[in-house]
Amino acid sequence: MNNLHDIKGVLGQVFEFTDADIAANHKGKMSEAQKQRMERKHHDDSRTLWIGLLIFAAVGLVGSTAAALHEGIPLLEMWLGLVITMVVIGGILWIIMIYNRTRMYRTIRDGAFQKVRGRIQLIREGNKPTEHYFSVGGQKFSIFQHDYFLLNQAEVANHEVVVYYTTRWRYILSIELP
Numbered sequence: 001m002n003n004l005h006d007i008k009g010v011l012g013q014v015f016e017f018t019d020a021d022i023a024a025n026h027k028g029k030m031s032e033a034q035k036q037r038m039e040r041k042h043h044d045d046s047r048t049l050w051i052g053l054l055i056f057a058a059v060g061l062v063g064s065t066a067a068a069l070h071e072g073i074p075l076l077e078m079w080l081g082l083v084i085t086m087v088v089i090g091g092i093l094w095i096i097m098i099y100n101r102t103r104m105y106r107t108i109r110d111g112a113f114q115k116v117r118g119r120i121q122l123i124r125e126g127n128k129p130t131e132h133y134f135s136v137g138g139q140k141f142s143i144f145q146h147d148y149f150l151l152n153q154a155e156v157a158n159h160e161v162v163v164y165y166t167t168r169w170r171y172i173l174s175i176e177l178p
Contacts, residue, residue: 008177010154011161014147017174025113025164025174034173035108041171042104046097053093057086107168117162117178122152134172136163141172 012018016037024031060082068078118137125131132148133140143151162176
């Protein structure tokens with residue numbers, strides 16, 4: 001698939017941008033849609049953290065109950081330990097989310113982003129887990145494995161592009177094929 005129109009479509013699909021986003025970035029601004037996507041991503045990440053904590057708590061409740069019954073430990077003592085653990089972990093997650101939310105809103109407010117020009121490189125590093133990167137002009141951006149394979153299949157490597165990305169989050173806003 002070496003048609004530039006198809007490559008632009010795959011890049012737009014993977015990194016969620018439109019021609020209107022590119023036009024706004026060209027003018028030195030973030031589009032409203034880009035700001036909304038950044039907020040949505042932050043909220044999705046926050047929800048995932050809380051769901052993970054709830055699953056951990058549920059497994060902890062079942063496991064601690066079984067262990068307490070098996071070992072003869074009073075249930076209230078075991079559950080108190082679980083509650084204290086969940087409050088500490090939840091507090092740490094809450095602090096991390098507030099910090100990330102503050103950085104996100106500061107990025108949106110400041111409109112701070114940069115651009116880099118160069119040839120696309122798709123990089124795989126490590127072994128179990130393997131990290132996947134989209135690299136342009138010496139800047140590496142972490143991507144999901146699925147996105148790596150989509151981009152690889154579309155043969156985007158070695159194409160000259162301009163990437164607009166946020167400076168704080170290193171979030172790709174848009175990609176332009178010159």
